Each structure stands twice: as C-alpha cells, then as structure tokens.
Amino acid sequence: MPSSLSHIRALCAAIGLLFVFAHPAAAQLTFKPTAEAVQEDKLLNALKEGDKITGRISIPDTMASSLIQPAGRDWRDFQRSKLPIIGGVAILGMIVLLAIFLMVRGRIRVDHGFSGTKILRFASFERFTHWLTASCFIVLALSGLNISFGRVLVMPLFGAEAFATMSGWAKIAHDYLAFPFMLGLAIMFLIWIKDNIPGKLDWQWLKQGGGILANGKHPPAKRFNAGQKGIFWIVIIGGVLMSVSGWYLLFPYLPGNVTALQFWTVIHAVVAMLFIAAMLAHIYIGSVGMEGAFDAMGTGEVDLNWAKEHHALWVAEEQAKGRAPSKDGTHAVPAE
Amino acid sequence: MARVKFLCDADRCIECNACVTACKNEHEVPWGINRRRVVTINDGKPGERSVSMACMHCTDAPCAAVCPVSCFYTTADGVVLHSKDLCIGCGYCFYACPFGAPQYPKVGNFGSRGKMDKCTYCAGGPEADSTPAEYAKYGTNRLAEGKLPICAEMCSTKSLLAGDGAIIAEIYKERVMKRGYGSGMWGWKTAYADSPTG
Ligand code: HEM
C-alpha cells in the first residue's frame, strides 16, 4: 500500500537523520578503555599505609569486599618478627630483673619478727574475687602465649598433631575464661577503687622507694601503698584493654573489617606481654619476694607486725574501728 | 613441575559470578562460605573493572607464616593447602591474607569460627587423593584427575586463567599486546613477589 510505504520511507529518513546527528555526540562519549579503566598498578601505588583496594560485591559478607590488602604482610611481620622481640624483652627481661633483685636484696623480712597476732586483711569475698581473676589470668596468659609462641617453643616437643589438639583446647579455654576474667575485673574495680585513689602519701612512699631497698625503713601507707595502687591500676587499665581488644577478636563481625581486626590483635598481643611481665612482678612480691605477704590472699589474715610495717596507717584505722587487736604484746612498732 | 597460579584478566570479566557458583557446586561449599568472589572496582563509573578473586596460592604464603599450629603446606605445584584436622579456627590466617581468602563456617560465633575453609586450587587436602574423606573436608581433587580448577575451566570469556604461571602470564601479555590495554595482573605483585610478571 502506498500509504504504509511512504510511512516506512519517512521512518527510514528519520532514522538516517538521527544517525547523522547523533553520531558526533556518540563519538564524543566513546570510552577509551586504555586510558580510563582502573589499573591495579595505580591503585596499589595510591594506597596509603594500612589501606586496601576495595570494591562492590554481591554477597552478604561485607569483609569480602576487600580485594587486596597489602597490610596483611605488615601484620605477618608483626606476628613473626616483632611480637617475639616484644614478648621476649618484656617477659624474660622481667624474670631476669626479679632474679637479680632476689639475689641483691634477698627476701624482704618482717623486721620485728612475727608477733603471732593476726589481723584480717582481705575478707573472703575479696579473696574469692582475687583468685577468680588470678586463676583466669594464668590460664589466659598461658593459652595466649601458646597462640603467640607455641608453634616455635612447644610444637617441636610434642609434634604437630598433639600440639594442635592441645592448642584447640587452650583456645577454647582462652575464649571462655575471658568471661569470668572480665567479671572478676569488674568486681575488683568496684570493691577496691576506694582504697586505690592516689594521694600525697603515695608520693612520699615512692620517694623513699617504698622502703624495699633498705632494711627496716617503711614509709607509712594506708590500706594500699603506692606500689600496690600501681598494680591495681595496671590490672584495671590493662584488663580493660585486653577485654575490649579480645572482645573484637571473639566477635570479628563487630568491627567487620580486617584492618580493625589487625589493629586489635596488635593491641591485645602487646598489652598481653606487658601485662604478663607486670603480673610476674606482682606474683614475685606476693610470694617469695616478701615474707608474710602471701597470707593476705591465702588465709586472709596477716601478722600484725607485718601489717604495721607495711600499712601502719591502715592498722591504726582498723584499730580505731575496733576491727583489729590493739596490742600484740611483743613489740612497739614505729609508724615509719 | 609447573608453578600453578590464577590470573584474572579484568578487561574480560563480565561479573557473571559463574566461577563463584561453579566452585560452590563442585565442592559442596557450605552456606556463607565463598572460596571465590567477584569484586567490582569503581562500580558504575566509567572504567569499572571486576576481578574474580580467591586464594592466590602465594609464594612464601603469609597465612602459613602466621598460623599458630602450622597447618599449611605448599605442594610441588605451588598450591597452598591446609589441614582441617590441625586448624583451631583462630582467624589469624584471615588477618594476614592479602586477598581475604580464608573463610570460616561459623558467623557471629561465640569463641569458635570453626575449621578454616579456602580455595584449594581444586587440589583437595592432606588426605589420600580423591577419597570421600578428602571430598568431605576439601571438595573435589580435580588436579589429581589431571584437570584444572573448575572456575577457570568454565569461565565463558576466558577471563579467569589457571595453570602454569609462566604460560598464563604469556597468554595475558599477548592479549594486552593485541588489544592495546590491560588493567594489570591483579594480585600478582602482592602474591608472587618473586615472580610478579610470570
Ligand atoms: C588479661 C588476660 C589475657 C591475656 C594475658 C591474653 C593473652 C593473649 C595472647 C598472648 C594472645 C595471642 C596474641 C597474638 O599472638 O597475637 C591472645 C589471643 C586472643 N585473646 Fe587473649 N588474653 C587475655 C584476655 C582476653 C580476654 C578478656 C579476651 C576476650 C574478651 C581474649 C580474647 C582473645 C582472643 C579471641 C584471641 C585470639 C585467639 C583465640 O581465639 O584464642 N583474651 N590473648
């Protein structure tokens, strides 16, 4: 039919025209794959330290959107080269220091001998809290150190299979005992904070080196002296750092990002080494390092002479409150 | 023996995700685990490129270096494999891996991530080749049957290449010469510092 034919002709002309006019515009939009496509080289070179090349993915796992993270190499370097040095210096260094201290200073004795009279230093709930936290800490420290150094130090002794089985249990212990540890930490904070606020006495105590260097000199102290307060704050601050960083490792989808996880493992591992070293000193002074000290956390009762030498002001307070025997019948002990 | 590698020619990848699906199917990979994934860089912008990424089977592999129980080993072909019997699921290999390859079956976990799973280059694990025990833990051992990884074998645009590193690098370079452009051998510098170009 003529009418439809002319329609078609008109349509063709229109399309032809469109082509003619549209073509230059299309040419302008032509995309140059060489010049404009992303280049791995350029992306890698533009990366800042710790950065990664990321993109879009079509799966729910958000961590999978990271395509290349060269920082993994730095983290590997931390684990395999730096951490052994940090841990070795901190832990072995502390052991050497304590051994030297024991040889030079010897055991710190009760200058006036045991009186035979006891004074209650830590109530049973306090002792329970201490040992809850301490026993968890010891298992956490050993199982944690096994993660860091077991492959080098322990695996050769037992072989790969036995070591892996043991490490599997150690890991479960680490992951579960973290919770009673955090509970103990929180209770310790609540029950001992009031006796651990730094004050003027602490300054004097520190200036006199706590009296531990010379025999028979004891700067006065209340319930806790500056050294013990230091330990308290190391435990609280260190424990909180361990808990926060450990929490992210336990629940890796909380930070949901490999760079953050690397950061928290480094915090966890470095603080762990320093914390373990500090606790070695604490364990030393509470056991072999000082005569009469262990009783405080053992039976809860310490010898009155020990208490007067190390915590004269506290003893006076307790006596004033009528919670302590007022005289021991043996020695009169100077306050300082 | 050949040193086998993966190479993704991103200028050919059309983000069809068939490699991802083929891998999951071949090895009966559980839900939530992706041994391979396709990441699109500059999505929606001119010059966007999609890269199919799995374990690159690194030289001097970072995962192997940090594993606290030393459960990785490298085969004579250069494939990095691991033992699920030894793995304690600590997650350290994932922190060290530049390519996010290690995957864990348990998400939102309490303490345990489960045994790590990752691309095996279709080469199974420490169990005897092509046994049900090997299949259950690591999937098919195609290499033992003389076949290459399924992802690369079925890639419709032949973007993803698997095989002798020197040969696939040569194929890629020829392509770049012919067409005049190439976005790079993604991951090679990071994975194969010893031979980043072949
Ligand atoms: C204060 C006592 C603790 C010590 C001394 C300690 C020590 C360590 C050490 C040394 C490592 C290995 C780090 C490395 O090599 O990179 C580690 C790993 C780890 N820690 Fe702790 N840690 C303590 C408390 C905690 C707490 C409270 C949590 C959880 C809230 C936790 C969770 C973890 C996790 C998840 C890992 C990774 C390995 C694994 O899953 O077992 N840690 N810890």
Ligand code: SF4
């Ligand atoms: S890509 Fe990741 S998992 Fe694979 S060998 Fe390299 S570091 Fe290990």
Ligand code: SF4
């Ligand atoms: S998750 Fe398993 S394979 Fe990975 S580092 Fe830990 S123990 Fe080794």
